[in-house]
Amino acid sequence: MKISELARKAGVSTKAVRYYESLGLVTPVRLDNGYRDYSADDLRRVREIRALTRLGISADRTRPFLECLDVGHEHADDCPSSLAGYRAAIDELTMRIDALTERRTELIARLRSAAARNFPISPRDLEQTKMANLHELPTDLPVPQDDGAARHLPGTALPEITLPSTGGDPVRLHALEEGRHVLYVFPLIGTPDVDLPQGWDNIPGARGCTPEACDFRDHYEDLTAAGAVSVHGMSIQTTDYLQGVVDRLRLPYAMLSDAEFRLAKALRLPTFQADGEHFYRRLTLIIRGGKIEHVFYPIFPPNEHAQQVLAWLKDNPA
Incomplete structure (x- = not known):
């Protein structure tokens, strides 16, 4: 041939x-x-x-x-x-893989170090560093609608669940000290080296966890002055991951990890799926005396939510 x-x-x-x-x-x-x-x-x-x-x-x-x-x-x-x-x-091939893995590890370490070193700690610093896009939300985000998934929560007693915390000691939600406690629940906080799930911006209420966390950071003292004994954030992400978030964003409050959706199962909290994974829907619980006193759901815009909680605390003194 x-x-x-x-x-x-x-x-x-x-x-x-x-x-x-x-x-x-x-x-x-x-x-x-x-x-x-x-x-x-x-x-x-x-x-x-x-x-x-x-x-x-x-x-x-x-x-x-x-x-x-x-x-x-x-x-x-x-x-x-x-x-x-x-x-x-x-x-x-093994030698090449080892060499590439070493290079990849070094690149990830440099990326995380640069992100942590340059991440702004206040709106003023944010403007000065010209990194405002990290906290800005797209103008065309879909607005979440109230589907009634949280209407049963006010007045409900907290289950006997203990969750790991970035603060060190586990938190027993059913046995928090006297007074009002703010627990805001969010889907996930991304990092510069991890992509968000596909189609994240098209899911109502999914985008905006970092701006929400920073809004609670920037109004933390106002919230405690208005009667909040504690503020906690909670997602399904691991405690180690959330500790990195706390360090990077300089959060003055602790984050709780509920990777197994224990609170969702006990209280029938709203969740959703994206890119084959399961997440909490964004909502905030005001806890008092072992019960849910008030619920914020749905939440929008997330970057102003701490101010919404603050206004409620002021309008409804304990």
């Missing part, structure tokens, strides 16, 4: 076939007219080279496999030398 036919049947270019010939891996017969004539064995060899090179074994290092075919074996890896070729290729 001609080189064009061989290349088509083997799934390679004619240039690749000529390259294999230059390495002595394929040796076609020359006809009287000077054309190359490739046999079925040549086709098999080219297909084997193509399969091995796709696995990362260079064409020149396919010789042991081709020699295995030459001595009559059915498969090119029926010989000990072929197995040695596999091992050599695996060792080389």
Whole structure:
């Protein structure tokens, strides 16, 4: 067969076939007219080279496999030398993976360090560092509507659930000290090195966790002055992850982790799914005397929600 036919049947270019010939891996017969004539064995060899090179074994290092075919074996890896070729290729890949992993780890560390070092701690600093886009919400975000998923909560007693906290000691929501406590629940807070779930901005009420956390930060003293004994944020993210959020955003309050949706199951709190994952819907509970005194749901815009809570506390003194 001609080189064009061989290349088509083997799934390679004619240039690749000529390259294999230059390495002595394929040796076609020359006809009287000077054309190359490739046999079925040549086709098999080219297909084997193509399969091995796709696995990362260079064409020149396919010789042991081709020699295995030459001595009559059915498969090119029926010989000990072929197995040695596999091992050599695996060792080389392992070294490359280790090197790439090390580089990736260093890049992630630098990204996180830069994000933490440059993350603004106040609206004024935010403006000065020209990073306001980190806290700004898109103007076309869909507004969440009240679907009635939280109407049963006011007056409900808190279940006996203890959640891990970034403050160190676990928090028993059913046994908080006397007074009012603010618990705002959010889907997730992203970081510069982690992408948000696909379609996040199109889900009503999903976007805006960082601005909400910072709004509670910036009005924390006002909230406590208005009667809030404590403020806590809560999501399904791990305590270690949330601790990084607390450190990066300089939050004066602790975050709670409910990775197993324990509070959602006990109180039938609203949740949603995105990109194959499950999240809490954004809502805020005012807790007093072991019961839910008031519920904010739905919440919009999230970057002004702490001010909404503050206004309620002032309008409804304990």
